[in-house]
Amino acid sequence: MxxxxxxxxxxxxxxxxxxxxxxxxxxxxxxxxxxxxxxxxxxxxxxxxxxxxxxxxxxxxxxxxxxxxxxxxxxxxxxxxxxxxxxxxxxxxxxxxxGFKAISTFFFFLIQRESSAQQEYALQLQKREHLLTEREALLFRHEAALAKIRGVEEEVHTKFGIIKEQHEAEVKQLTEALREITKENRRLKSSFDTLKEMNDSLRKQLSDVTELNKKLEGQARKVQARLENLQRKHEFLMVRKSKDICQVVQQSKPVKQKKVMVTSKIAKLPLNSQVYELLTLLMDWISDQHLSKIKIQEEREDTHKFMATQTSKKSCTQERCMKLLPIATEQLQWMPFVNPKLHMSVIKFIYWSIRQLDTGIQHATMTSTMRRLGEDIFKGIVSKGNPHSSEQSTESKSKSAAFFKSSCMPLRFLSTLIVLKTVTQVDYLAQAFDSLRIDLKTDEGKSLFLEYQCVPVVLSHLKVSSRGLLSSALDGLLQMTTESGSLQPFLEACSNESFFRACSILLRSSKLDVQILEKLCVILQKLSRIKSNKKMFELFTLHQMIQELHRTTNPDHAFLCINLNSILLNLGLSRSTSLTSSLSTSQ
Structure with a gap:
């Protein structure tokens, strides 16, 4: 307005x-x-x-x-x-x-009050500005610190991710290394356990060998003394024999010495040949008709049904064999001067005589005779000159008679059996088993094995104590289990109490190797096919031992598991599916 x-x-x-x-x-x-x-x-x-x-x-x-x-x-x-x-x-x-003056005065005071208020307000604003400046500077510092923290945080996250990946890689690598080390430790532990068992067995063998060595040393001293006595006796007999010859020569008519020597040779040599031919015929007859009937007697002994008269005849036969064996052993020295065709009859007679003594109680005095007989058969006889000639010719050549190393298989086979029955030295026995195993690869050798009833001979070496020969003996029996015409007669020859008793003793031992168990189970698997042998398995609790062995055997030994399954299947103790499951497990 x-x-x-x-x-x-x-x-x-x-x-x-x-x-x-x-x-x-x-x-x-x-x-x-x-x-x-x-x-x-x-x-x-x-x-x-x-x-x-x-x-x-x-x-x-x-x-x-x-x-x-x-x-x-x-x-x-x-x-x-x-x-x-x-x-x-x-x-x-x-x-x-x-009113203007009064108003001016009033306004002056108001302006003064306002100026003082503005000054106070200005001071407050300055303080507030100072505080805001400080807070702003603090905020800038905080922002800078936060920016640094964010950068450091990103860097830390990046490094943490890298470290985490490295850690996972190292953990994975260390885990794999730990697995390998664990496997290696297990292998080393199993190897150590095996070595420990072998060490224990070797220690036991060492103690056994030490004891055997002591026994052999004692026996060697006895043999040495016996040998010295025999040498003195031989010298005495040679002197006595030379004296008798001299007396006969002095009593005979005086003739020229050359004619006497020629006539003596002509008279004596044919006489010896005829005597040996007659003796060999008698030996063949006795061996084939009497001594070789040992199998029937063994069966009767197992069944306990033979008569008292047969017992007396058997003891009489053993006594006669004990008398004849030393003489036959001495006669081996004549073999180089006799027709080699006659050697077979003498060796066969000696073999059957030893088998007759083996069924009974061997006399203590026969030990040295048996040892000497085995060494002569193994090494052969080498002689210079005729032992019946009164004069020793310097021009005479040495003659020899080979038995164990003969090229004739029947003679070599019988000599091997005699060595196995008489010799106790391990190296001789090992060579004998090698020779037997080689001969049994042929059909002729298998026929000879059955003809001379060799199962008891090999069975005498199926012992846990002779672990070195046990594998060789089983190798010989395994050669007989191959498919041939001799398999069934061989299995029938093994189907007796003595064979199953030896197998039972072997299976009860906890120190048998897997290879020996495999060989033994192959033979038992063949025997389990015969139904009548089931009684033998039950009589010696072989079926229970085979079941326990089948339960505890490592599935990695597939061949052993298959044979055990086959035995149980043949005995009717296992289903056909068990064989399939075992095969799938081993694969």
């Missing part, structure tokens, strides 16, 4: 309308300004207004206004006075302006 509008009201009604006009002004600053204008100039011709009312209104407005509005009103009042002078062409004296 302009000043013209303010003065448009009539002068008479000015005083009455001031409160109404000022009350109608909604803007507080304008309300204050309108109050100043309505108060008017005191020098003008308008009637004066009542001062107390205007001043009261003014002070009332000022007290209600904020300080900032009062400052604005003061500035506006100055500008209003300038406009008034310019419009109405008269100056306003601010000193005479009613």
């Amino acid at each position: 302009s000043c013209d509008a303010l003065w448009a009201y009539s002068p008479d009604s000015r005083l009455s309308r001031v409160p109404a006009f000022t009350a109608s002004c909604k803007n507080p600053p304008f309300r204050l300004i309108s109050t100043f204008v309505l108060l008017g100039n005191p020098n003008s011709s308008s009637p004066s207004r009542p001062r107390p009312l205007a001043e009261n209104l003014l002070y009332g407005f000022i007290q209600k206004l904020p300080l900032s509005y009062c400052v604005r009103v003061y500035d506006f009042t100055k500008s209003l006075a300038y406009l008034w002078e310019k419009k109405f062409k008269f100056s306003i004296n601010c000193d005479n302006f009613m």
Whole structure:
């Protein structure tokens, strides 16, 4: 609203309308300004207004206004006075302006209060600005630290991922290495256990060999003494024989010495040949008709059904064999001077005589005879000159008779059997078993094995104590189990109590090698095909031992498992499916 509008009201009604006009002004600053204008100039011709009312209104407005509005009103009042002078062409004296001085004074105090308040507020703002600056700097430092932390965190995460991958790779590598080391440790442990068992067995063998060595040393001393006695006896007999020959020569008619030597040779040599031919015929007859019947006697001994008369005949036969064997052993020295065709009969007679003694109790005095007989058969006889000639010719050539090393298979085969029955030296026995195994590869050798009833001979070496010869003995028996015409007679020869008893003793031993078990099980598998042998398996509890062995055998030994399954199947103790399951397990 302009000043013209303010003065448009009539002068008479000015005083009455001031409160109404000022009350109608909604803007507080304008309300204050309108109050100043309505108060008017005191020098003008308008009637004066009542001062107390205007001043009261003014002070009332000022007290209600904020300080900032009062400052604005003061500035506006100055500008209003300038406009008034310019419009109405008269100056306003601010000193005479009613209430203006008081208002100016009041505004001065208000301005002072405002300035002090502004100074305090400025100080507060400075403090706040300082605090904000510090907080901003702290925030920047925190942000920089967070940025570094984020960078470090990313780097840490990256390195952590790399380290984790390296750790997993190392763990995997170490796990594989640990597995390999564990496997190697298991192998070493099993090898160590095997070596320990072998060491224990070797120690036991060493102790056995030591004891055997002591026994052999004692026997060697006895043999040496016996040999010295025999040598003295031989020298005495040779001297006595030479004396007898001299006496016969002195009593004979005087003839020329050359003619005597020629006639003596002509007379003696044919006589010896005829005697040996007669003796060999008798030996063949006795061996074939009497001594070779040992098989029937053994069967009767097993069944305990032979008569008392047969027992007496058997003992009589053994006594006669004990008397004949030393003489036959001495006669081996004559073999180089006899027709080699006659050697077979002598060796066969000696063999059957030894077999007759083997069925009974061998006399203690026969030990040295048996040993000497075995060595002579093994090494052969080498002699120089005729032992019946009175003169030893220097021009005579040495003659020999080979038995164990003979090229004739029947003679060599019988000599091998005699060596196996008489010799106790391990190296001799090993060579004898090798020779027997080679001969048994032929059909002729298998026929000779059955003819001379060799099962008891080999059976005497199936002992756990002689582990070195056990494998060789089983090799000889395995040669007889090959498919041939001799297989069934061989199995029948093994179907007796003595053979099954020896097998039972072997299976009860816990020190047998897997190879020996495999060889033994092959023979038992062949025997289990014969139905009558089931009683033998049950009599010696072989079926229970085979079942236990089948349960504890390592499936890796497939050949042994197959033979065990086959034995149980033949005995009716296992189903046919067990063989299939064992084969699948071994594969």
